[in-house]
Amino acid sequence: MGEIFNILINRPFGLLMNFFYGITENYAFTLLFFTVVVQIILLPIGIKQQKSQIRMAKIKPKEQVIRKKYAGRSDTATQQKMQQEVMAMYKQENYSPMSGCLPMLIQLPIIFSLFRIVRSPLTYIAGFSAELIKTIETFLELPSGDTEINIIKAFESADVGLEQVKNTLDLSGIDAAQAELFLGYENMNFGFFGQSLLTAPQEALFSPLILILIFNFAAVLLHTMMTRKIQAKTAAADMANNKSMKILMYTSPVMILYFTFIMNSALGLYWIYRSVAGILQTLALTKIFPIPAVSEEDIKLAEQQYGAIRKKKKKKKKPVITEEITDEADEAEETDETYETEEEQETAEENENEKRNGDNGQND
Secondary structure, eight states: OHHHHIIIIIHHHHHHHHHHHHHHOOHHHHHHHHHHHHHHHTHHHHHHHHHHHHHHHHHHHHHHHHHHHTTTOOOHHHHHHHHHHHHHHHHHTTOOGGGTTHHHHHHHHHHHHHHHHHTOHHHHTSOOOHHHHHHHHHHHTOOSSOHHHHHHHHHHSSSSOHHHHHHHOOOTTSOHHHHHHHHTOOOOOOEETTEETTSOGGGOTTSTHHHHHHHHHHHHHHHHHHHHHHHHTTSOOOHHHHHHHHHHHHHHHHHHHHHHHHSOHHHHHHHHHHHHHHHHHHHHHHHHSOOOOOOHHHHHHHHHHHSOEEOOOOBOOOOOOSSOOOTGGGOOOBOOOEESSHHHHHHHHHHHHHHHHHHHHHHO
């Protein structure tokens, strides 16, 4: 499965990275163009997700009416009944709750793959084989972690240096084409405002790399706020969901801030590009496919269709008594009962008819 994923996702995107680096010869610009193209490739999924949110916004009043009908009762039976009615409404409206999640689930493995590609420039840009990378790693006796990033750091360091590795590394067990590729390899350009993108911000606190940390936090926070604002128009108004969304809104940027601080700046820069691309896509799709606002008329129609059933006012028939007519029988009572479901209404009417038939039987 991993090899299939590597062939279908990693290698094509890796060739794309290789292509852009061949044009720009700068890793920062390579990541920028790479992000733009990938965002365009994933655009149809974003459009599908936006259309799903529009459909959810249209049925939101109906779901709110159903939940309001069962408000104040938290017992298991009532909650199950409410969920059944909500799902029945979804089915009647031909809407699947998973339709909004599916595009995101499709994007996740692609996004994870992209981060792997960004962390593996020797594989996807230089074209080194796994065998060659393992041989270099063993020769340099590198610590565990980002293997390829650590190898490139060693190539660029004054203590080791690329030329020294070329002159001393035993390539006898390596494929001839790979050996020739390595001997012709030149250090890649990871420059960014005088700093290397291979360096983590925690290693250079008073350098321009800190800007990556700051912009990353701001971009992710803004994107999360925009997403939450859109979801507020479509998601059901339940307190648990709102609380989780608020928690996610603040924890996600903090978590990304931490990872950006401890990982190489190339990943942090790519994260900024992705967040900005996501913001621009959200703004564009919201403009092209606006989410409809809920009107008073929509709420009234939803209440008529899914609200509590009100029984019409009607007068009780006076019982026929042959011997004596009591004062209570002279009074006609009017009732205005409210039932939550049609089953309750039918049961009440059957009980009332049985009572009347019983009274008539006694009179006969």
